[in-house]
Amino acid sequence: MIGRLLILVLLVALAAVAWKARGYRQSALSAMNKVEVISERFTKSDFFEAENRQWLERGERPDVVFMGASITKRWNPEGKLGDLKVAQRGVGGQWPSHYLLRFASDVLDLKPRAVVIKACAITFRPGVDDKGTRRALLDMCAQAEAAGVKPVLATCVPVREDGNAVYGSDGKKQPSGINDRLLPYNEWLRQLAAEHGWGLIDFYKAMADEKGFLPADLAEDDIHPNAKGYEAMTAAARAALEPLLAASGS
Template sequence: MKTFVKLVLPSALLLPFADEGSAQVVNKYDIPDWANFAKYEEANQAAPEGAVVFMGDSVTEGWALEHPDFFKENGYLCRGISGQTTSQMLVRFRADVIALKPRAVVILAGINDIAQNTGYIAVENTFGNIVSMSEIALANGVRPILCAVPPAQSIPWNPKIEAPAELVIRLNGMLREYAETQGLPYVDYASALQDEHGGVSKSYAPDEIHPASEGYRVMETVVQPVIEKLTAPSAE
């Protein structure tokens, strides 16, 4: 997923050396924020407890923009950040999920790892990052819902990636097996969005990665029953 990064050099690098004893005030937002803690910092302070958090990348962030009513009407919180990899999500997981004291967290991540947005990472390590998020959630009384990465025949912003479809299938296989072994919910977006060629139909995602409105509707029909079952009073 494409992400636009504005490089801002710390003010200390742009100014001549100050005399000993002089003080410089550095705005925290002038310092690169690799995991982008700042994005939801203000929203987190006002977030209600007991919600369901959606953790992810641009697919999740775009979901809240495309279908805001789905989040508002259900009391869901979007914590997706465009372009992020699982390593970045893991770093901010405590601030953007655990600190909010939600009932559950829906984790959809991995395509940007395959795209090598922050450098090469083996599928096994991507899987490990998602497992770590799941374990952190469970240790804090938050119920994790693991999601399959939608199919990807190619990576539009990094066409040099070879056989991304196979990598997605491998990752989803690991996630499904882990969910079954641990007794965790697994949301199979891949099967719901896949076309006859093994990719995502362009009616669901014009660039075959980022869902359009119809694609999100399909995803909602798949994930909503899982959330309702997991958060029903009888399941508490």
């Protein structure tokens, strides 16, 4: 009798171990899948392969390509910028250093008249070095100019003051830390545009409240605009791009 009980206990224990092992395996596979998704987001360069091919097959060229991250991805200014033909090339979670991997296929191959380059707030989390962002932006501007494409710099949209989804390197809420880092970057963009004769869309000035944050009535969440916020972005883009491209001709 005791022997049977011992065997039963051992079988139950083995079953428990097998169940835990199955759980660990599923967790490991899930983690690996997440790593693959993140890796693809940062290294893949053909997100818009089909759309780019359509432009080329039609023999058309966009007037403006918008390069950016999630804010650009959620934005559809097509048909809202007068007669300008637009190609939206936003990929959520990317930084300007990642844009470089797809800059040739998403911008240069399409031969647009201008490219708008916009960084997202995640690039400026406390503890993250933004030197790479600045180097990447300068590199893209140089490539664009060499190809006859007008660089247009876009200031970064501020984050909400009461947001809770934007974190610093220590894991605490630090929306003000992000905004503090946005200010010198945005000012740097303004100076670059003035020095080099590049275009500028000042989304920050168009959307920041009196304290320099994204106001609640323009926000979908902590960092993304809502429909009204995108209307403000579209108005700012149109006001900057129409005269710029009219002056540059075809």
